[in-house]
Amino acid sequence: MSGLTEETVSCPYCGELLEVLLDPEEAGQSYIEDCQVCCKPITFTVHEDAMGHLSVSVRDENEAY
Numbered sequence: 001m002s003g004l005t006e007e008t009v010s011c012p013y014c015g016e017l018l019e020v021l022l023d024p025e026e027a028g029q030s031y032i033e034d035c036q037v038c039c040k041p042i043t044f045t046v047h048e049d050a051m052g053h054l055s056v057s058v059r060d061e062n063e064a065y
Contacts, residue, residue, distance in 0.1 A: 005054045006021055007054075011038065013038050018036060028046065031043075043063075049058040
């Protein structure tokens with residue numbers, strides 16, 4: 001799979017919908033980015049399934065794995 005994939009996620013703090021771009025090179029990685037609305041840190045984890053489709057899960061910084 002090549003190129004970026006766009007996905008909509010909900011901020012775990014304020015619930016605001018956010019558009020994120022997923023890069024295939026980020027599959028299996030986690031990163032932290034501040035919410036564009038409430039400015040709280042969100043942990044993003046990028047996943048790739050067996051078919052090469054990307055998805056992302058989000059959680060707040062205090063949430064356990």
